[in-house]
Amino acid sequence: MWYLLFKYVVIGPVLWVIGRPRITGMHHIPKSGPVILASNHRAVADSFFLALMVRRRMTFVAKAEYFTRTGLEGWLMRWFLTAVGQVPIDRSDADAAAGALRTAERILREGGIWGIYPEGTRSPDGRLYKGKTGVMRVALMTGAPVLPVVMTGTERVNPRGSRRLRFGRVGITVGAPLDLARFAELAQDQRVVRAATDQLMAELHRASGQEYVDEYARRDHPAAV
Template sequence: MFYYVLKYVLLGPLLRLVFRPRIEGLEHVPATGAAIVAGNHLSFSDHFLMPAMLKRRITFLAKKEYFTGPGLKGRLTAAFFRSAGQIPVDRTGKEAGQAAIREGLGVLSKDELLGIYPEGTRSHDGRLYKGKVGVAVMALKAQVPVIPCAMIGTFEAQPPGKVIPNLHPVTIRFGKPLDFSRYAGMENEKAILRAVTDEIMYAILSLSEQEYVDQYAAVAKAEEAAAKVEKERKFPRLPIS
């Protein structure tokens, strides 16, 4: 119930007023039945803008950190995501990927829409990064179509680390459903999973027109952080007297 209160009474009208998002290709999202909506991930606001614009309810796999934050802010954030029907996923450890797949398949088994960001994390620089194969596993196991989605302008509206969004035009663009029924029963073949994932990422890239990086976003973030630490070690800042 809280999901629809947010969508139609509280958050939805506010998002439409502030961002005035332009919606393209909404007819590609099926009116009934299970499907995966796979999109790029540029901003924290992506979690709310897409669901607010869709007619159907969509459930996202959200990182566990949104549900375990400390203090009053953490409790409020957790309550918000739980009330909106989002599912926490632990992204650490060997079983993290399997847990996410199980949760996603559970949503699809109810003939609902599942939202997923194949990159696994937000882009820190606005580019599109290599997709993880979990989306392919779920698409093949559940035998459901994948609708590619591009969020355009949300990075400029609310880049990582910014709390109050900028006023910037936003476009949400959906592409034609991708059918992978030709690969039915091949969800354990690594080459097939990579091919399916790459096809999904190419469809997102065609919609978003981002620069593509053939590297996982988490790896790129870690390398940049390590490079920054090394630079500061070699060239420490002098104290200001």
């Protein structure tokens, strides 16, 4: 109930006015059944605009830090993120991260939509960074289709370091499912998972036009402050 309330009554109307979002490729998203939407990541608002424009309910993973803040503000943040379908992922501990991926597997096996940012964090400088392999590990284990998603304009509507939204134009492009057939039989091989991840990032690079950086995005990057 809270998800729909936030989407259509509380937050959605504001996002429509501020970002004037438009989406193409919606027909690639199946009306039912599991699917992974793997997107580039330009701003915190990416998740909100994507959830607004996709008709089906989505579940994302969010930084665990958002769920561990103290006081009234921390409680409100946890309640809000849970209400809008986000689950925490601790990026500092491999076992905790594996737990988040197990949660993603459960979401998909129940026929849901899992939204994920393969870069693992927002781009610190507008470029596209090397993808982490978790998304493709889950995809190959569950057989869920992976749709590359390109977000544009959110970095202007929701600038890094600012809590205020600015007027702009948000674009969302949903691509066709990736062909992962050649990887399926060797899904446990880390080199195969890496190759599948690189294919995903190559498609995001092609569709977004962002400059590609063959290294992981760092949260301590000077531009990330």
